[in-house]
Amino acid sequence: MPVTEQDLDLIEKHLRDQLQENEKILFREKMQNSAFQEELQFRQKLKKAAMHSGREELHRKFEEWDKVEPTGNQTRFTRSWLNRAAAIILIFATATVIFWVLNLNTPGKLYREFYEPYANLLDPLQKGSSPQSASISQLYEQKRYQAVLERSPQDSLRLFYFGLTKLEVKETTDAIEILEQISKAPENRFSQAASWYLALAYLQDGNKDASKKVLNSICGQPNHSFKDAATELLSKL
């Protein structure tokens, strides 16, 4: 028995999980029909192939978004326009070189380039959660640094966030002391992250040599979570 329009409608609803109770009963009856089964199987596979094809189109769309948008219509060049353009480029290039020389990989610049707050993966903030019951990692995530500092660092988790917060509020000496302590305890689950932030703390403090020492130590550990980042930063020091 060939499939009808009503059969196709049932199949499409089934694929979208939209069958009503009475339709589910009808669907089960129709499954006795081999043509119905065959069409169902075809549409299931069509859905999967369309997903694959749809994803390919999405990827192409993302690649388009990554490209620089072409500018508008081309204008005709005149000699005087070229001279003016050359003069502007020369001034800009000179200013860029001067700026570059003045800002050549200073510790502060590298710190700003490589620093980002530690991602809270333990208990990320949920919208609507009560501020009173926020954990120390959530307080840090919310940038409520004073609140973090008011919690006494009784355990390794709190101590780590204490150290990170000291770095955020630029109490660098304290940050270095705390992060160094944690980084020297390999059994501490935050020791690898602490060593990375210690290297950054030394940069914030203007101490390139101390930072390099920590980074070299990180790079010497093949399984260190921050090895790639440390290698990149070290190449710029």
Add this chain to the structure above:
Amino acid sequence: MNLVEQIKKIGPDALKPIYLGYKPTFIKSMLRYTKDLDLRIDAFHEAMVSFYEYCLDGKYDENKSSPKTLIYLMGRAYLLNRLKKENKITAREEDGLEYLQKGINLHFDITLDSYEVQIHQALQNLGEKCRELIHLFYYHNYSIDAIMHRLNYKNENVVSSHKARCISQLKQIMQSNKNASN
């Protein structure tokens, strides 16, 4: 209009501001796992696809999580999974699985069987309008009514009959491809 409503109205283009705004931060934050820029970009793309499909499934609730949080979790999961498979990282088993706590299911790799490959190839040989209609219905989960508005059809019956013709064409292409290879 919230994000999910925008996606239902204009499709993946609704994600462009999030894509352009968040990409640099994501790429930088994944530096801790790998220096390979292409791989980090790949992870971001996969995360955006997963997030898009999460919205299509009607599971995204903007009152519970920001797009940034979910995209970060999804992208990180993809990247860690890929690095583990290529033995480029030693991570704990549970690393990268935080998305499970949020009830998210991720399917990064879709493997097609031989019949699905035939359908996929035939889809690429369909006319653009038919392929667009099929994508809208079977991938982007548009209803017939939504397709009518999106593609400016006269009414729902016209959409349904065009869809039926497109599927019939698809089957014909599959048959001729099969005949050609025999």
